[in-house]
Amino acid sequence: MNKLRLLALAAVAVFIAACSSTPPKPKGPDLNGNWILTTESQMGAQDADMTVQQKGGALAGKVTSQMGSVDYTGTLEGNAVAFGFTINIQGMDLKIDYSGTVEPDGTMKGKAVFGSFGEGAFTAKRKT
Structure with missing residues (x-):
């Protein structure tokens, strides 16, 4: 009877531990906010303001330069x-398609x- 009681107590302890743990929050860069986007082409470097709204791995926002404003979409994996x-x-x-990496310094x-x-x-x- 003591073995059965000990086994039941261990099963309850494992169940409680499993229920109380929360899944880890996915780790990755948080890109939300305002940025300066510098694009280099044969015509030289052009700066633009870029807003980023991130929901999970989906990105959206607006790029604004002297040529006007345009909405964009993207991904972060x-x-x-x-x-x-x-x-x-x-x-x-x-x-215009951009692809690259988020560096350890956040750029x-x-x-x-x-x-x-x-x-x-x-x-x-x-932007600071």
Whole structure:
């Protein structure tokens, strides 16, 4: 009878421990906030303001430069970040895609692809 009681007590203890533990919060960068996005192309470096709204791995927001404002969407998987938008330049739509990484210091950097017009680089730093 004591063995049965001890076994039942152990089973209850395991059940309580399993119920009281919460799953770990996914770890990864929090990109929410305001950023300065610097895009480098054959025409030189261009700065833009970028807002980021992150929900899990989904990114959305707005990029604002001297050419105007455009909404974008993107993803964050681990430290890999990707986002893009289409901008109208003199009556022609140009798709710009960014892909890169979130660095240990919290900045983003990677490649920018300008449709069929080539590619460049980008960096993004939080506004302070």
